[in-house]
Amino acid sequence: MQREPETRHERQAYANFVFPKREQAHDFTGMINELDWQVEIEFAADRGCWRVRVERKILTFHQFVAVWLATLTARAATVGGDYDGWGVIKNDAS
Numbered sequence: 774m775q776r777e778p779e780t781r782h783e784r785q786a787y788a789n790f791v792f793p794k795r796e797q798a799h800d801f802t803g804m805i806n807e808l809d810w811q812v813e814i815e816f817a818a819d820r821g822c823w824r825v826r827v828e829r830k831i832l833t834f835h836q837f838v839a840v841w842l843a844t845l846t847a848r849a850a851t852v853g854g855d856y857d858g859w860g861v862i863k864n865d866a867s
Contacts, residue, residue: 787828788842789857790849791820798823800852805845824857825849 792798795814802812802825811828831841838859846856 782834783830783832785828785862786831786838786841786859787826787862788845788859790825790827790845790854791817791857792823792825792849792852792854794853795823797852797854798825801825801849801854804848804852825854828862 790798790801792801795816798814802814805812805827813826813828815824815826816822817824827845831837842856842859849856
């Protein structure tokens with residue numbers, strides 16, 4: 774049985790990472806700013822840590838998403854951060 778090709782859509786996606794200290798969150802954003810992605814830092818009071826949200830347009834197919842998340846997760850880990858989920862931003866054109 775032949776497998777159907779995976780559907781690829783360009784979507785605005787985000788990934789969240791958490792850090793115990795604000796300095797760690799800023800160090801992480803310094804690692805990824807050169808990649809021209811939207812980056813936001815906020816204090817996540819419910820978790821008692823700093824959350825970094827990274828947004829960019831991506832092709833939403835499994836291999837691309839997996840590589841994107843693995844790359845960001847590895848960078849976050851170098852400054853004490855942890856992966857905290859990802860998603861796709863819905864819009865009217867989707």
